[in-house]
Amino acid sequence: MSRIYPRFYTMCHVSDPIGAAALYCEAFGAVVTDDTRLPNGDPYISISINGADILVRPGDNHAPPKDCCVQFASVADCTKAYDLLTQGGTGEETITDAHWTSLMAQVTDKYGVHWLLSVNDGIKGNLVLTVRRLVGLEAEHPGLVSRPLLAYAEKWLTLEDKLSALPELKAALTEGLDVDFTGTRWEKGWLANGKVCKCEACVTARECLSDLELNGV
Numbered sequence: 001m002s003r004i005y006p007r008f009y010t011m012c013h014v015s016d017p018i019g020a021a022a023l024y025c026e027a028f029g030a031v032v033t034d035d036t037r038l039p040n041g042d043p044y045i046s047i048s049i050n051g052a053d054i055l056v057r058p059g060d061n062h063a064p065p066k067d068c069c070v071q072f073a074s075v076a077d078c079t080k081a082y083d084l085l086t087q088g089g090t091g092e093e094t095i096t097d098a099h100w101t102s103l104m105a106q107v108t109d110k111y112g113v114h115w116l117l118s119v120n121d122g123i124k125g126n127l128v129l130t131v132r133r134l135v136g137l138e139a140e141h142p143g144l145v146s147r148p149l150l151a152y153a154e155k156w157l158t159l160e161d162k163l164s165a166l167p168e169l170k171a172a173l174t175e176g177l178d179v180d181f182t183g184t185r186w187e188k189g190w191l192a193n194g195k196v197c198k199c200e201a202c203v204t205a206r207e208c209l210s211d212l213e214l215n216g217v
């Protein structure tokens, strides 16, 4: 039986492969893994972005690729790549409130290659969206979300490294849930519910906690 050794790579047809490969090495921290010159001098340069390969080669009659997606571990790295690729190129939309990334930026570089750059903060599922919804409750129902929880949730959404702060988020959520209503006008209903508060803030905070479980916290 024959064996298959798959190798996936993107082919990048550009007018100046040498210049383009140098730009991508700088923007993406890529390394050159092969540099072949055809007898006619045409450069065929293979670069690797952390194991993802791109063959940068002359344009011929092919158009440069569209929608090459690169994810970065941090906003700083993503912004650096965006700034480099927009030099002589065209920056397009940037989005900072997508559910799947804290920064998404599109750019067509000076060689005509279109890149979709984003940050992968490692958070799984709906957690970011649910925390955003929790913070958003303040506008609709001022005071409903406990002050320390609201403050921490707002801070967490701005953190560059949200992943490491998941235990703190969990602590803030747990602390901000199911306030003790003893002696207040809500005591009776609260006791009837088994001391579980059914208000929108607590329901949403519990959703955050279940999204946290998906993230292994």
Ligand SMILES: [Zn+2]
Pocket (backbone or CB within 6 Å): 178, 179, 197, 198, 199, 200, 201, 202, 203
């Ligand atoms: Zn509540």
